[in-house]
Amino acid sequence: MASPFLTQPSENLLRCGASSAMCDAHNLSPREMTNLSQDLYAAGVISFEEYSLLAFQPELHPDYDRTIGALTGEIAAPNQHRDFIHIWQERASFHRRNNANRPDLVAQSEHIAQGIGRIEYPTNVVVLFRPRPGQPIKYQ
16 A cells, blocks of 8 residues: 555545644644544554554543643643644654664654654655556556
8 A cells, every 4th residue: 555645645634633624743732643643554654553652642541630740740731732743853862862772763753753744745746657668558
């Protein structure tokens, strides 16, 4: 299956949640990111592991305020928009600095940041095929 990042994307792939606005990965809520990640996985654009990382949004957990929020001093804001491209770029930088022996984590974080960044600017790719002289063209 061709990647929707490289071909004309479907309307459903680019929609975030129930909103009819196009996705802006620089301005998504955790709830919208969960929905988008499910669409990307279903379309075969991201792996299950990448889907798991994108879809897991701790602020959606009902006990966030009593657990993580209690430790960080922040309350859950699952509908507050944030820049997920920047978040994943920062995660890649963190892994580069602190997990030098795990280049796979850096590559994975960069791949996610680049992938969700391309949603805003989908590329329409046209492939030109020229058969050899005398070779019939087969349409599939």
